[in-house]
Amino acid sequence: MNANVIIYCRVSSDEQTLGASLDVQEERLRKYCNQMGYNIIDNISYREDESAKTFEKRPVIQGIMNYIRKNKGRVNKL
Template sequence: MSNNLIDISDAAQRLGVTIATLRRWDASGKLKSVRTFGNHRRYRLDEIETLVNQVEAVAPVQLNAFIYCRVSTKKQQESGNLQRQQERLIQYCKENHYNIVTIYEEVASGLNDNRRELTKMFRNLNDVE
């Protein structure tokens, strides 16, 4: 068995999951980390490769995503903040293989509970998996 260790970000990238997922797996015992003297998580490369091979053997699942973009003011929208936010979220979805179902965008204060597009998005959650 190889004792080559990799850091948490490398392990997450190889497995195609988030760092938070690896932390949950560590807490639940699904994948145990080795702790450094600085208390950083390291993972055995052979265990990661075994998991990668198991994941590749299973048919990939297409994940669906809604995108919600919001800026607080019309001025922020006019200066391109809403468009840049949307472009970044679309890029994230592409990089992480999410199928974008719908993009919701609006100009509304984050302190305002009456955000129509956010409410519409929540109502539509049951329509997709």
């Protein structure tokens, strides 16, 4: 399946950046998408390093959700 996907990388604390930095997450996600034949929309990854327990308090994920709403049917996976 050639799914259109958005890559979203997130860490919420300084400790998390040590083993699962945003760069490491993005590298792994891109590799996985390549292996699965997924198309990364506009070849962009979204990164967030906010400490928030809910989606409402995360600005990047809110932007992604708005994009998905405005582009119905274009995004198959997040």
